[in-house]
Amino acid sequence: xxxxxxxxxxxxxxxxxxxxxxxxxxxxxxxxxxxxxxxxxxxxxxxxxxxxxxxxxxxxxxxxxxxxxxxxxxxxxxxxxxxxxxxxxxxxxxxxxxxxxxxxxxxxxxxxxxxxxxxxxxxxxxxxxxxxxxxxxxxxxxxxxxxxxxxxxxxxxxxxxxxxxxxxxxxxxxxxxxxxxxxxxxxxxxxxxxxxxxxxxxxxxxxxxxxxxxxxxxxxxxxxxxxxxxxxxxxxxxxxxxxxxxxxxxxxxxxxxxxxxxxxxxxxxxxxxxxxxxxxxxxxxxxxxxxxxxxxxxxxxxxxxxxxxxxxxxxxxxxxxxxxxxxxxxxxxxxxxxxxxxxxxxxxxxxxxxxxxxxxxxxxxxxxxxxxxxxxxxxxxxxxxxxxxxxxxxxxxxxxxxxxxxxxxxxxxxxx
Numbered sequence: 001x002x003x004x005x006x007x008x009x010x011x012x013x014x015x016x017x018x019x020x021x022x023x024x025x026x027x028x029x030x031x032x033x034x035x036x037x038x039x040x041x042x043x044x045x046x047x048x049x050x051x052x053x054x055x056x057x058x059x060x061x062x063x064x065x066x067x068x069x070x071x072x073x074x075x076x077x078x079x080x081x082x083x084x085x086x087x088x089x090x091x092x093x094x095x096x097x098x099x100x101x102x103x104x105x106x107x108x109x110x111x112x113x114x115x116x117x118x119x120x121x122x123x124x125x126x127x128x129x130x131x132x133x134x135x136x137x138x139x140x141x142x143x144x145x146x147x148x149x150x151x152x153x154x155x156x157x158x159x160x161x162x163x164x165x166x167x168x169x170x171x172x173x174x175x176x177x178x179x180x181x182x183x184x185x186x187x188x189x190x191x192x193x194x195x196x197x198x199x200x201x202x203x204x205x206x207x208x209x210x211x212x213x214x215x216x217x218x219x220x221x222x223x224x225x226x227x228x229x230x231x232x233x234x235x236x237x238x239x240x241x242x243x244x245x246x247x248x249x250x251x252x253x254x255x256x257x258x259x260x261x262x263x264x265x266x267x268x269x270x271x272x273x274x275x276x277x278x279x280x281x282x283x284x285x286x287x288x289x290x291x292x293x294x295x296x297x298x299x300x301x302x303x304x305x306x307x308x309x310x311x312x313x314x315x316x317x318x319x320x321x322x323x324x325x326x327x328x329x330x331x332x333x334x335x336x337x338x339x340x341x342x343x344x345x346x347x348x349x350x351x352x353x354x355x356x357x358x359x360x361x362x363x364x365x366x367x368x369x370x371x372x373x374x375x376x377x378x379x380x381x382x383x384x385x386x387x388x389x390x391x392x393x394x395x396x397x398x399x400x401x402x403x404x405x406x407x408x409x410x411x412x413x414x415x416x
Contacts, residue, residue, distance in 0.1 A: 014276075017100040018100075019099065019105045019108065019109070022105045022106065022109040023105075023108060023109040023112050023113075025109070026109035026110060026112060026113030027109075027112055027113055027116045029113055030112075030113035030114060030115075030116040030117035030120070031116055031117070031120050033117055033141055033145070034116075034117045034118075034120035034121045034124065034138070034141075035120065035124065037130065037134050037135075037137040037138040037141055038124060038129045038130045038131070038134040038138070056139065057121070057125065057135055057138055057139045057142060058122060058125050060139075060142050060146075061118040061121045061122045061125070061142060062118070062122065064114055064115070064117075064118040064142070064145065064146065064149070065115055065118035065119055065122065068111050068112070068114045068115035068118065068149070069115055071111050071153065072108060072111040072112055072115060075104070075107055075108045075111060075156065076108060078160055078163075079098075079104050079108070081164070082098055082104075082163050082164025083095050083098055083099065083164070085164050085165075086098055086164050086169050089166060089169075089292075090166060090169040090170070090173075090288075090289045090292065091169075091173075091285055091288040091289050091292065093173075093273075093281070093284070093285035093288060094169045094172060094173050094285060094289070096274070096275075097169075097172040097173060097176055097275075098163075098164060098169070098172065101163070101172075103155065103156070103159045103163075104156070104159065104163065106152065107152055107153075107155070107156035107159070110148065110149065110152045111149070111152070114145050114148070114149050117145055118142075118145075121138060121142070125138075166289075166303060167306070169289065170286070170289060170303075170306055170307060170310055171310075173282060173285045173286050173289065173310075174282075174286060174310040174313065174314055176275040176282045176285075177275070177281075177282025177283055177285070177286055177314045178282070178313070178314050178317055178318070179275070179282075180275050180276070180277070180278060180279050180281070180282050181279050181282065181283070181314060181315070181317070181318040181342075182317060182318055182321060183277075183279075184279035184318070184336070184337060185318045185319070185321040185323060186321055186323060186324055187323065187324050188323055188336030188337070189333075189334040189335075189336050190216065190218045190277075190329075190334055191218055191219075191326070191327065191328035191329050192218050192221075192222070192234070192327070192328075192329045192332035192333060192334045193327050193329075193330060193332065193333045193334075194333070194334070194335070194336065195233055195234070195333040195334055195335040196333075198233045198235075198250050199233075199252050201252070202233060202250035202251060202252045203250060203251050203255045204247035204249075204250050205247055205248050205249050205250070205251060205255070205259075205260050205263045205264065206242070206243075206244065206247045206248060207236070207242035207243070207247075207248050207264060207267065207269055208264060209269060210241070210242065210243045210244075211241070211242060211269040211270055211271055212239065212240070212241055212242075212269065212270055212271070212272065212273045213236045213237065213238050213239065213240055213241075213242055213248070213267050213268070213269055214238060214268050214269070214270045214272075214273065214274045214276065214277070214278070215238060215267070215268035215274075215276060215277055216234065216237065216238055216266065216267055216268075216277060216334075217266040217267075217268075218266075218328075218329050218332055218334070219328075219329065220262075220265070220266040221234070221249075221263065221266045221329070221331075221332045222328075222329035222330070222331050222332050224259065224262045224263060224266070225331035225332060226331060228253065228254070228259055229253060230251050230252060230253030230254065230255070230259070230331070231251070231252040231253060231331050231332075231333065232249050232250075232251055232252075232263065232331060232332050232333070233249055233250045233251075233252070233333045234248070234249045234332065234333065234334045234335075235247050235248065235249055235250060236248045236249070236267065237334060237335065237337070238276075238277035238278045239273055239277075239278035239279070239280050239281055239337075242267070242269055248263060248264065248267050249263055251263065279337050279342065280337055280341065280342060280345050282314070283311065283314065283342055283345045283346045284345050286307055286310055286311055286314070286346070287307065287311070287345065287346055287347075287349045287350060288349075289303065289307050290303065290304040290307030290308065290349070290350050290353075290354075291304075291349045291350065291353045293307070294350070294353040294354050294357065294360070295353070301354070301357045301359055301360050304350060304353075304354055304357070304360050305359065305360060305363045307350070308350065308360070308363050308364055308367050309363075309367070311346045311347070311367065312367045312370060312371065315342070315343075315346065315371055316370075316371065316374050319339070319371070319374060319375040319378060320374065320375070339378055339381050340381050340384075343381050343382060343385045344385070347364065347367075347368065347385045347389060348385075348388070350364060350389075351364060351385075351388060351389035351392050351393070352392055354393075355392045355393045355395070355396040355397070356393075356396040356397065358393075358397060358401040358404060358405060361389065361390075361393045361397070361405050362404075362405060362408045364386075364389055365386055365389065365390070365405070365408055365409050365412050365413075366408070366412045368382045368383075368385055368386040368389070368412075369382070369386065369412035369413045369416055370412075372386075372413075372416050373416050379416065383413075383416075386409070386413070390405065390409065393405060
C-alpha cells in the first residue's frame with residue numbers, strides 16, 4: 001500500500017480522475033483513428049480494398065454521429081441526475097466519488113470519442129484525403145468503433161441500474177474511508193516524527209488564504225528543514241482549516257520570507273475537504289448518510305443500520321493494522337488523528353439522531369462491542385462511546401425499549 005505520494009504524483013492522480021481529461025483523450029484518439037486511415041493507406045505495401053456500396057462509409061459515419069450525440073447527451077443527463085440524487089438523499093460529500101467513477105467516465109468519453117471520429121471521417125470523406133484503400137481502412141475502423149460503442153453502451157446500461165443508488169453511495173464512501181484510514185493506520189504521522197509538544201519560541205507560518213488543508217507533502221517539508229537547518233512542527237494537518245487562529249506549522253530556527261514560502265508550498269489548501277489524506281473525512285461522510293436517514297422527514301432506520309455496519313467494517317480493518325514506526329522525515333513533527341476523535345466522528349451523531357430508535361441503538365451497541373473485542377488495547381475508547389450512546393438513548397426511549405436495550409447491551413458486552 002502506498003502511504004506517501006509526492007505532490008506531483010498526487011496532482012496527476014487527481015487530474016486523471018477528471019472527466020474532461022478522459023473525454024479529451026478519447027476525442028484525440030477518435031481524431032487520430034479517423035485520420036490515420038488516409039495516411040496509412042498509401043503506405044501499405046499491399047492492396048486492401050473492399051467493394052463498398054455507394055457512400056457506405058459516409059452513411060455509417062452519419063448514423064454514428066447522430067446516435068452518439070444523442071447517447072452522449074443522455075449519459076451526461078443520467079450522471080447529473082445521479083449526482084443530484086446522491087446529494088439530496090445521502091450526503092453532498094459523496095458527489096466527488098460519483099464524479100470520479102471510471103465506468104461512467106469511460107462511457108461518456110467513448111461516446112464523445114466516437115462522435116468526434118465520425119465527424120472527422122465525414123469531413124475527410126468530402127475531400128480527396130482518402131484513397132480507395134484509405135476508404136477501406138476507414139470502413140474497417142468504423143466497424144471496430146461500432147463494436148466498441150455497443151459493448152460500452154451495454155456496460156453503461158447495466159451500470160446505471162445501481163449508479164447513484166443509496167447502497168452504491170454507501171459502498172463508495174466506505175471504500176474511500178477505508179483507503180484513507182488504512183493509510184493513516186499504517187503511517188499515522190505520514191513518516192514524520194510524532195508531535196508531542198511545540199517548543200517555546202517556535203515561529204508560526206500562516207497560510208496566505210483561508211481554507212482546508214487537503215494535502216501535505218511531508219518530503220518537501222523535510223527537504224526545506226534540512227536545507228535551512230530547522231525543525232517544522234505541523235499544526236494544520238489534512239482536514240483542518242488553516243486560518244489566522246491555526247497556522248500551517250511552527251518553525252524552530254531562523255525564519256525568513258523564503259522559508260515561509262517554501263513551507264506554504266508543501267500544503268495544498270482548497271475550499272472543500274477531500275478523502276485523499278484526511279482520515280476523518282470519510283468517516284464523517286458515512287455518518288452524515290446515517291444521520292440524514294434518521295431525520296424525521298426521511299425516517300429510514302434501515303439505512304442508518306447499514307451505515308453502522310459500514311463503519312464497523314472500516315474501523316475493524318483500520319485498527320487491525322500495525323503502524324509502521326519508521327521515521328523517514330526526522331525534521332518534521334506531526335500529531336496523528338486520535339482514535340477517540342474518529343470514534344466520536346463516527347458514532348456520536350448516530351447516537352444523537354438515533355436515540356429514539358431502539359433498533360438503531362441495539363445495532364450501535366453490538367458494533368461498538370465488536371470493535372472493542374477486535375482491539376482490546378482500544379476497548380476503553382469504544383466502551384466510552386457505548387456509554388455515551390446509552391445515556392442519550394435512555395432519555396428518549398420508553399421503559400420497555402430501555403429494558404430491551406439494557407438486555408442487548410449486557411449480551412453484547414459480556415466477556416469484553
